[in-house]
Amino acid sequence: MSIWEYANPVKFMRTSGAVLPWVVAGAAVCTVTGLVWGFSTPDDYRQGSTVKIVFLHVPAAMMAINIWVMMLVTSLIWLIRRHHVSALAAKAAAPIGAVMTVIGLITGAVWGQPMWGTWWEWDPRLTSFLILLLFYIGYIALWSAVEDPDSAADLTGVLCLVGSVFALLSRYAVFFWNQGLHQGASLSVQSGERMSAVYRYPLYLTMLGFGLLFLSLLLVRTRTEIRRRRLAALQAREMRA
Amino acid sequence: MIELGKYAGAVLGAYGVSLALLGGLIWQTLAANARARRELEKQERHG
Numbered sequence: 501m502s503i504w505e506y507a508n509p510v511k512f513m514r515t516s517g518a519v520l521p522w523v524v525a526g527a528a529v530c531t532v533t534g535l536v537w538g539f540s541t542p543d544d545y546r547q548g549s550t551v552k553i554v555f556l557h558v559p560a561a562m563m564a565i566n567i568w569v570m571m572l573v574t575s576l577i578w579l580i581r582r583h584h585v586s587a588l589a590a591k592a593a594a595p596i597g598a599v600m601t602v603i604g605l606i607t608g609a610v611w612g613q614p615m616w617g618t619w620w621e622w623d624p625r626l627t628s629f630l631i632l633l634l635f636y637i638g639y640i641a642l643w644s645a646v647e648d649p650d651s652a653a654d655l656t657g658v659l660c661l662v663g664s665v666f667a668l669l670s671r672y673a674v675f676f677w678n679q680g681l682h683q684g685a686s687l688s689v690q691s692g693e694r695m696s697a698v699y700r701y702p703l704y705l706t707m708l709g710f711g712l713l714f715l716s717l718l719l720v721r722t723r724t725e726i727r728r729r730r731l732a733a734l735q736a737r738e739m740r741a
Numbered sequence: 742m743i744e745l746g747k748y749a750g751a752v753l754g755a756y757g758v759s760l761a762l763l764g765g766l767i768w769q770t771l772a773a774n775a776r777a778r779r780e781l782e783k784q785e786r787h788g
Contacts, residue, residue: 539756540743549745549752556759599766603759610755614748717766720774727777734784 507583509726516719524716531709537702544699553611555703559710561604564632567597567714568660568667571639575657585722587653588729590660591643592721596714598636605629625682628670635663649729 506512538555571590578587608626609619620626639659646652695703745752 535756543746549748552745552752553755556755560759595769596766599762603762606758607755610751610758614751713763717770720770724770724774724777727774727781731777731781731784734781 504581504583507581507585509585509730512585513723513726516723520716520719523712523719527709527712527716529709530705531713534702534706534709538699538706541698541702547615550611550614551699553607554699555706557604557607557611558703559707560600560607561629562707563710563714564597564601564604564629565667565671566711567593567600568632568635568663571597571660572664572667575653575660578653579657584653584729585726587649587657588725589718589722590656591653592725593714593718594636594639594643596717596721598633598640600710600714601629601633601636605633623682625670628666631666632663632670635659635666639663649732 506515535555539552541552543549544551571593574586574590574593577583578590605626608629612621613619639656642656642659643652646655694700
């Protein structure tokens with residue numbers, strides 16, 4: 501069995517319909533348990549109760565970057581192999597990525613104000629993250645602006661390639677420029693920098709929950725796009741008849 | 742009861758806004774899917 505079989509919309513609808521309830525259940529259990537567990541962790545000796553924001557900020561920021569990488573892969577599949585489901589999956593993922601980016605920016609600002617004394621700083625990671633949000637908005641707007649779906653998929657695919665620079669930059673900016681307020685990796689494995697297990701395990705669970713939540717929403721939204729495409733095809737056929 | 746101290750506003754604000762955004766995204770996703778399914782079924786019956 502080849503992965504390319506799932507490029508067939510009928511096969512995709514059948515398989516996604518079967519796995520969706522399990523993915524939704526996993527997302528609900530992991531996200532709710534992780535957030536409740538995280539919210540009940542003790543205060544950090546330096547950050548106080550603001551440490552609880554990490555259970556939203558890190559998973560959302562991680563997903564914001566990973567969703568763009570997923571869109572890059574599916575856009576490349578469209579540009580190279582012309583599989584419609586991959587283009588529709590990229591389109592379906594963009595609003596989820598935009599919301600994750602907004603959550604990352606808002607929770608970062610709310611956390612930054614008491615810890616850094618400012619809501620916003622033109623720090624390399626923060627700035628590249630803001631540019632990533634603008635790319636998400638531009639990507640969604642471009643899909644809406646172009647009427648022909650294949651042309652829209654081509655143009656947004658190219659935009660996705662360009663935006664990938666900022667997606668990677670928002671992840672690795674702190675390594676390129678050794679300046680700014682934002683720290684490096686939140687989940688460092690270096691001794692002395694490693695997050696306490698009290699916070700680390702609920703954080704892993706919320707990260708898994710956000711990943712499954714994304715997968716659930718992606719499957720539903722891709723199924724919606726396939727239905728819309730089929731509806732448009734049927735309406736066009738009726739017009740011709 | 743969990744004591745959030747002087748940062749209660751920041752923590753509750755971050756959770757409130759994030760959960761509202763996630764809730765809105767889930768609602769919009771489900772509503773759009775239900776609408777697309779309804780319209781497609783109607784068109785298939787009609788055609």
